Structures are given as C-alpha cells and as structure tokens.
Amino acid sequence: MLPLPRRSHRRTHSPRTSTSGRRLGVAALAVALATTVSAAVATPATASSKPDPDLGPNTVVFDPSMSVDDIQKTVDAIHAKQVDAEMGDGRYAILFKPGTYGTAEHPLRFQVGYYTEVAGLGLNPGDVKINGAVEVYNRCLPPAPDQESNCIALVNFWRSLSNLSINFVGGSDGCRNSANFWAVSQAAPMRRVELTGANLSLMDYCTAGPQYASGGFIADSKLPFVVSGSQQQFLTRNSSVDGWSNFVWNQVFSGVEGAPAGGPFTDDNKYTTLAATPVSREKPFLYVDGKGKWNVFVPDAVKDSAGTSWKSGTTAGSSIPLNRFYVAKPGDSVKKINQALYAGKHLLLTPGIYHNSSPLTVVHPNQVVLGLGLATIVPENGSVGLRTLDVKGVKIAGLMFDAGATNSPSLLTVGTRLSKLDALGRKPHLSDPANPTTLSDVFFRVGGAHQGRATQSLVVNANNVIIDHTWAWRADHGTDGVGWTVNTAETGVLVNGNDVLATGLFSEHYQKYNVVWNGERGRTIFFQNELPYDAPNQAAWQHGSTLGYAGYKVGDKVTTHEAWGLGSYIYTNVDPTLHATNAFEVPERSGVKLHNMIIVSLNNAGTIDHVVNGVGGPAVAAPGGSTTAYLAEYPVAP
Structure with missing residues (x-):
C-alpha cells in the first residue's frame, strides 16, 4: 500500500x-x-x-x-x-x-x-x-x-x-x-x-x-x-x-x-x-496508607529476579512521606524548584508542561524525581532539561522531555564525568551497584508538536545505572517541526558510564547513531529502532565509506558488552534507494556478544546491507511488503 x-x-x-x-x-x-x-x-x-x-x-x-x-x-x-x-x-x-x-x-x-x-x-x-x-x-x-x-x-x-x-x-x-x-x-x-x-x-x-x-x-x-x-x-x-x-x-x-x-x-x-x-528496580509510586497519609513508595533494587515484586506480599522497599517532596506545578520557576532540591527535598511534578530556561538539578544521593500524568519538561534557550550531579541511588520516573526550538546539548544528563578519581582510579562514593540510579518510563521527543532540536536526548555518564524503559524519538510526523534540517538530533541515547543496564531501550530516527555505548560491562535486554525516514540523499546520511549509521553502536574501545533481542528497521521514504551498511556496529572482541537480532526493510523503502559488522542480511527494499533477515549470535560460532 x-x-x-x-x-x-x-x-x-x-x-x-x-x-x-x-x-x-x-x-x-x-x-x-x-x-x-x-x-x-x-x-x-x-x-x-x-x-x-x-x-x-x-x-x-x-x-x-x-x-x-x-x-x-x-x-x-x-x-x-x-x-x-x-x-x-x-x-x-x-x-x-x-x-x-x-x-x-x-x-x-x-x-x-x-x-x-x-x-x-x-x-x-x-x-x-x-x-x-x-x-x-x-x-x-x-x-x-x-x-x-x-x-x-x-x-x-x-x-x-x-x-x-x-x-x-x-x-x-x-x-x-x-x-x-x-x-x-x-x-x-x-x-x-x-x-x-x-x-x-x-x-x-x-x-x-x-x-x-x-x-x-x-x-x-x-x-x-x-x-x-x-x-x-x-x-x-x-x-x-x-x-x-x-x-x-x-x-x-x-x-x-x-x-x-x-x-x-x-x-x-x-x-x-x-x-x-x-x-x-521497580518504578516509585504514590500511595495512600491506612491513616489517609500520602507517601511515595520506592522499591529496592534486586538481582537475578523473576516474577512480580509483590508475589509473596508487599514489594521490598521504603516509603517517603509526600511532605518530604516539593510538589511542583507548571509555572513554578526553576530557581524555586532547585532551591527545594538543594535543600534535600524530593520532587513531584504534577501533570502539565514545564518550560525551563535552565536545568533542574539533582544534587543529593537517593533523591526521587517523579512525574504524574506524563509531566513534560521543555528546555528553553538551549539548556539541558534535567541533570544529576555525581550522586548515587537517584530515581527519575514518569517524565517526558520535549526539545525546545534552540538546540540543547542533551535533554537529560545523568552524572558529570568531572569528579576526581581516587588513587585506584575509581570515583569514590559516586555510585553503588547495590543502589543503582534508576530511570523508569522516561521519554524524549524532538519535534512533532513544535520545533525542537537537541544533539543528544539521554546522556548517561554515571556508573551503575538502570534504564528501565525509555523511548527517545526524533519525530517522523506531527503538527510542526518535522524535517531533516528542522528537528535536528544526532543521537538518542549516549552511555558513557560503566555497569549500565537497559531493559526496554527504544530509540528512533536520529540522524547519526541512535545509540552509542562507550561504557564497559553494558547490557541491553530488548532494543527497538527505526533508522531516520527523511534523509534527503545518501551523501547526507553516511560517514566515510560507510552508508548510513548503525542503530546501535558499541564504542571501539569497549571490551565487554552483551545484548539480547535487538531489532532495527529501515524506511527511507524520502529516498527509497538509501542503504545502511550495518544495523549494529561493535568491536571485534570475545567479550562483546549480541543475541537474537533482526533487521527489517519496510514497505519497499531502504535497504540494510548487513546485521552487524558485515555479517548477516541483507534486508532489501522490495515491493509488496517488508523483508527481514535474522542473526542468532554474534560473534558467529565457527
């Protein structure tokens, strides 16, 4: 059709x-x-x-x-x-x-x-x-x-x-x-x-x-x-x-x-x-106790778990009274909200759109930032929407970030990468594998509802972070602000921290790599990607002799990385003749492993030549529907 x-x-x-x-x-x-x-x-x-x-x-x-x-x-x-x-x-x-x-x-x-x-x-x-x-x-x-x-x-x-x-x-x-x-x-x-x-x-x-x-x-x-x-x-x-x-x-x-x-x-x-x-770690949530008091429950992080967190009773975790939160409403100034965060309050963003001319900043360990009703942060004047300092155990959940008209370097930045290392080359007291920072249901949009630009959507510099369901979306449709030179955005998710786990990683239509993973010992369980629809020609979407950009790129220096259930699709409707050389690019090391990959060419528009590193594929543009190619493991067993 x-x-x-x-x-x-x-x-x-x-x-x-x-x-x-x-x-x-x-x-x-x-x-x-x-x-x-x-x-x-x-x-x-x-x-x-x-x-x-x-x-x-x-x-x-x-x-x-x-x-x-x-x-x-x-x-x-x-x-x-x-x-x-x-x-x-x-x-x-x-x-x-x-x-x-x-x-x-x-x-x-x-x-x-x-x-x-x-x-x-x-x-x-x-x-x-x-x-x-x-x-x-x-x-x-x-x-x-x-x-x-x-x-x-x-x-x-x-x-x-x-x-x-x-x-x-x-x-x-x-x-x-x-x-x-x-x-x-x-x-x-x-x-x-x-x-x-x-x-x-x-x-x-x-x-x-x-x-x-x-x-x-x-x-x-x-x-x-x-x-x-x-x-x-x-x-x-x-x-x-x-x-x-x-x-x-x-x-x-x-x-x-x-x-x-x-x-x-x-x-x-x-x-x-x-x-x-x-x-x-399950997402924090509001609840009312038997005395009518309002609280936010923060589940504990768990390892090697299966089934629901509540199958044997109440989920393991702790409660924070709502009076320990600053309850924000659209129109509240960034200065006022940040003063509350600096004072040690947690933050609850009530439903609405928050136009912020400077970043909201999380400064204390274990602070919770929870949005209700897909509360949406729109960074103005090229600012970052929200950032955290180098502190452990932060929980950010239920938020949407919508890029503003002036380009932002990122919409959400977790950690700074600026802290001094100790004598052993570690960042002391800045992360904790038993108490990871957690991002739950955090979504990003560049263009669609209005003109928006952002170099990256999500940047994770911190170690020991769980990304539990995110969708980074450079808009392919909308009421305003959609086009190759209009809603510009290079990368959806950039991971520089070590020991980061993504469960439910969606990133689509970015103009270069949709995901770049530079940290060690990273893991992804489920990845979904569409390459950009709107590249005007092959020259606009290639680097060196490589056609297009991979949907998922593991940094060349990484020695250990593993991912399961990865999908990348192409639909280049502006120029159906475009090719992407690879859907996935990873360094050739025994510690870097990918399991169960699929590539798809949608509706006779665009071709992915290979699944990963010149292996597998192609998924070729063809009339009458979509074509697929699969690869069960990489590196491929001899």
Missing part, C-alpha cells in the same frame, strides 16, 4: 493472531470537561480521610464511596479530550484510592487517551480493584485512496496504567467481551497490574483493519493469557503470564514466569527468553 501519514505506512506484515479536584464534585467535573474542556481537579475529602494534597488542576482522585456513574462520566470526558490529542498539551493523572470500583451489574469500563496516567493508590495492586476494564483501542484515521479503512494502534503513544487489579466485566458488545484491550505502541507502559476474568489483548481486533500495533512494555504484572497479535515487538519483564499467543518480529521476556520458550531467531521463532533479570 502507499505510505500513509503518521506511522501507518510502516506496517504491511500480516501476523498470525489469536482472539481465543480540588473542590468540585465529580459530576460537575465531568460536565466541565465535556462542555468547556477545562482541567480536571481533585475530589473533595471524605469524612473518613484526611484532606488530599493539592496535586494540580489536572489530577483527579477517586475514592470508592463515589458513584460509578459520576466516575464514568469523568473518565469518559478526559478520554474524549485526549483520544486524538497526539500532539496536544493536555496532561492528566487519574488516581484511585484503595477500594473497589464497579460491580458485575454496573461495571466501570473506560479508555485511556494520550498523556493520561491511570494508577491505583494502594501499596499493592490488589488494594485497588476495578470490576470492568481499562483499555486502549485502535484509532481509525482517514484511509489512503487504496484503503477501505485505517484503524491502527501504531501511534497510540504516551499513556500508562499501573498499580491496580482489574476483574474484567464485559458489556453488550460481543467482540469487546473477549478481552481487556491494551492496543498501544511506544511509551505506553503497563506496570503492577493484575488482570483476571478475560484475556489481555495487545492489539484491537474488534475494529476494522489493518489493526497494526508497535509496542511496548509490561513489567511487574500478573496476567492471564496474552494475545500479542500484530505487535511487532514487545518487552515483558518480571511478570507472570498464563500464556502468549504469537510473535511478529521481536518478543522479549526477562524474568517472566510462564513465558514461551526462547531460542535462536528464525522465521519460526522470534522469542528471546531470559530466566531472570540481572538487576531491576
């Missing part, structure tokens, strides 16, 4: 599928959203609870004493505002206090739109129970002239679901009664969710076609049978599943009980399965 706007042009493969306020009342809030599209506000406190904190005008807090009809009207109104707001400026957090919502006769079933976080406020997922469903369906976009329909999940980005249990209760639609649908693509994580009563489907097979999806990430969840369907790639980490239906290109499981058996990538098997995750 002809290339379509947004990302629907990239998917032609037909996979196998299986279908086995502060003080306004909730009802008034629904009317306000539906009629004036005003911001949502937190619900009033009940007689049995303490007053809720002010979490900004776009945070909605429900408690189980509220009427299901009022809750339904509110969440439906937020969805109606956000369902098509792909490049909009709305940001929302929908939070449920501990208790039960909906019944078998009167279920609570709703959809989650763009820039919307849905989360329970219990200490464990079972503390918040929804009888109904929380879902994402396809968006049905205008079809191309040769299409009858264009219903897809390819651009269902930027939303999340976490820390609650769902007992699926259907309605009157027979097809919709077959599963809880979570048809998403990048930057749409599901964490700490327990689902019973129906399958979980990661595609929406109830709308018209083509029904493509391109996700995604699940962690710390207990799930029934999962219909993967048209999902091209997916990482599931530290969870349990009752079964998994199929694969398309790259399905990775790390520490997942019930995961399908992995093996070398072939046409008949595209599963990568690791029995345990080497190091992990």
Whole structure:
C-alpha cells in the first residue's frame, strides 16, 4: 500500500493472531470537561480521610464511596479530550484510592487517551480493584485512496496504567467481551497490574483493519493469557503470564514466569527468553496508607529476579512521606524548584508542561524525581532539561522531555564525568551497584508538536545505572517541526558510564547513531529502532565509506558488552534507494556478544546491507511488503 501519514505506512506484515479536584464534585467535573474542556481537579475529602494534597488542576482522585456513574462520566470526558490529542498539551493523572470500583451489574469500563496516567493508590495492586476494564483501542484515521479503512494502534503513544487489579466485566458488545484491550505502541507502559476474568489483548481486533500495533512494555504484572497479535515487538519483564499467543518480529521476556520458550531467531521463532533479570528496580509510586497519609513508595533494587515484586506480599522497599517532596506545578520557576532540591527535598511534578530556561538539578544521593500524568519538561534557550550531579541511588520516573526550538546539548544528563578519581582510579562514593540510579518510563521527543532540536536526548555518564524503559524519538510526523534540517538530533541515547543496564531501550530516527555505548560491562535486554525516514540523499546520511549509521553502536574501545533481542528497521521514504551498511556496529572482541537480532526493510523503502559488522542480511527494499533477515549470535560460532 502507499505510505500513509503518521506511522501507518510502516506496517504491511500480516501476523498470525489469536482472539481465543480540588473542590468540585465529580459530576460537575465531568460536565466541565465535556462542555468547556477545562482541567480536571481533585475530589473533595471524605469524612473518613484526611484532606488530599493539592496535586494540580489536572489530577483527579477517586475514592470508592463515589458513584460509578459520576466516575464514568469523568473518565469518559478526559478520554474524549485526549483520544486524538497526539500532539496536544493536555496532561492528566487519574488516581484511585484503595477500594473497589464497579460491580458485575454496573461495571466501570473506560479508555485511556494520550498523556493520561491511570494508577491505583494502594501499596499493592490488589488494594485497588476495578470490576470492568481499562483499555486502549485502535484509532481509525482517514484511509489512503487504496484503503477501505485505517484503524491502527501504531501511534497510540504516551499513556500508562499501573498499580491496580482489574476483574474484567464485559458489556453488550460481543467482540469487546473477549478481552481487556491494551492496543498501544511506544511509551505506553503497563506496570503492577493484575488482570483476571478475560484475556489481555495487545492489539484491537474488534475494529476494522489493518489493526497494526508497535509496542511496548509490561513489567511487574500478573496476567492471564496474552494475545500479542500484530505487535511487532514487545518487552515483558518480571511478570507472570498464563500464556502468549504469537510473535511478529521481536518478543522479549526477562524474568517472566510462564513465558514461551526462547531460542535462536528464525522465521519460526522470534522469542528471546531470559530466566531472570540481572538487576531491576521497580518504578516509585504514590500511595495512600491506612491513616489517609500520602507517601511515595520506592522499591529496592534486586538481582537475578523473576516474577512480580509483590508475589509473596508487599514489594521490598521504603516509603517517603509526600511532605518530604516539593510538589511542583507548571509555572513554578526553576530557581524555586532547585532551591527545594538543594535543600534535600524530593520532587513531584504534577501533570502539565514545564518550560525551563535552565536545568533542574539533582544534587543529593537517593533523591526521587517523579512525574504524574506524563509531566513534560521543555528546555528553553538551549539548556539541558534535567541533570544529576555525581550522586548515587537517584530515581527519575514518569517524565517526558520535549526539545525546545534552540538546540540543547542533551535533554537529560545523568552524572558529570568531572569528579576526581581516587588513587585506584575509581570515583569514590559516586555510585553503588547495590543502589543503582534508576530511570523508569522516561521519554524524549524532538519535534512533532513544535520545533525542537537537541544533539543528544539521554546522556548517561554515571556508573551503575538502570534504564528501565525509555523511548527517545526524533519525530517522523506531527503538527510542526518535522524535517531533516528542522528537528535536528544526532543521537538518542549516549552511555558513557560503566555497569549500565537497559531493559526496554527504544530509540528512533536520529540522524547519526541512535545509540552509542562507550561504557564497559553494558547490557541491553530488548532494543527497538527505526533508522531516520527523511534523509534527503545518501551523501547526507553516511560517514566515510560507510552508508548510513548503525542503530546501535558499541564504542571501539569497549571490551565487554552483551545484548539480547535487538531489532532495527529501515524506511527511507524520502529516498527509497538509501542503504545502511550495518544495523549494529561493535568491536571485534570475545567479550562483546549480541543475541537474537533482526533487521527489517519496510514497505519497499531502504535497504540494510548487513546485521552487524558485515555479517548477516541483507534486508532489501522490495515491493509488496517488508523483508527481514535474522542473526542468532554474534560473534558467529565457527
């Protein structure tokens, strides 16, 4: 088919599928959203609870004493505002206090739109129970002239679901009664969710076609049978599943009980399965305790783990009272926020967009920076959005960075690389393998919603860091600021630190290497990449005699590196004749190992000549669909 706007042009493969306020009342809030599209506000406190904190005008807090009809009207109104707001400026957090919502006769079933976080406020997922469903369906976009329909999940980005249990209760639609649908693509994580009563489907097979999806990430969840369907790639980490239906290109499981058996990538098997995750730390989250006090729970880091962190009881970790956080709102000055960080406060960014003319700076060990409702930082005047000094155990989670019009050297920088070494060549007291700095659900965008430029999106200079789900995206579509000389960006992720682990690394469309890894003993579990669409010609996209740039580059001096489940795709729609010499480039050393790699040429536009270092491939542009090539191991066994 002809290339379509947004990302629907990239998917032609037909996979196998299986279908086995502060003080306004909730009802008034629904009317306000539906009629004036005003911001949502937190619900009033009940007689049995303490007053809720002010979490900004776009945070909605429900408690189980509220009427299901009022809750339904509110969440439906937020969805109606956000369902098509792909490049909009709305940001929302929908939070449920501990208790039960909906019944078998009167279920609570709703959809989650763009820039919307849905989360329970219990200490464990079972503390918040929804009888109904929380879902994402396809968006049905205008079809191309040769299409009858264009219903897809390819651009269902930027939303999340976490820390609650769902007992699926259907309605009157027979097809919709077959599963809880979570048809998403990048930057749409599901964490700490327990689902019973129906399958979980990661595609929406109830709308018209083509029904493509391109996700995604699940962690710390207990799930029934999962219909993967048209999902091209997916990482599931530290969870349990009752079964998994199929694969398309790259399905990775790390520490997942019930995961399908992995093996070398072939046409008949595209599963990568690791029995345990080497190091992990779950994302910090808000909760309300039995006395009505608000806290942030910070899970401990664990080694060699499998299954959910809460399968034997409460997740291991510690609580921080919310009064030890500076609760920021859009419009707060960087100076004011930094004064709080310097004074030792943690930081909670409530939903909205923060235009910052200088970096937010984390200065103390173990500080937490937590965003609600995909709180978004836009660095202005060429500044960095957020940076950390050389301190250990920092947690940064739930944030989006959107490049400003003036080029930034980076959007998030972790560590400085400037600290003096001790006599043994070490950075004393600056990192700790037992207490790693952790980045959870941290997303980057360059262009799309407005003009943006950034040399790099994420720079990791610190040692002992976990990157647990990130998507660095140089926009290939949007309402503004898209073009080879417009939203300029060289590299999505640059890792200079040692002992860094990435679980769920997505980086796309950058103009040079999408990932550069210079640190020693780095590990990546799941990598997804698309090379840039919009290079105008081969001369603009090559270095020396090498055509294009690899999606994943390990530095020439690195002696030890390992990665599992790697995918790189090409779709050069401006010049379909372009080539990339390699999808992956690594030094030729026995300590550098790659497992299960796939390359794809999409929709007859662009060719990847080799998988890695001149070995494997090609994936050649061809009419009528997409072509693939696989490599199970590198170095290749003699």
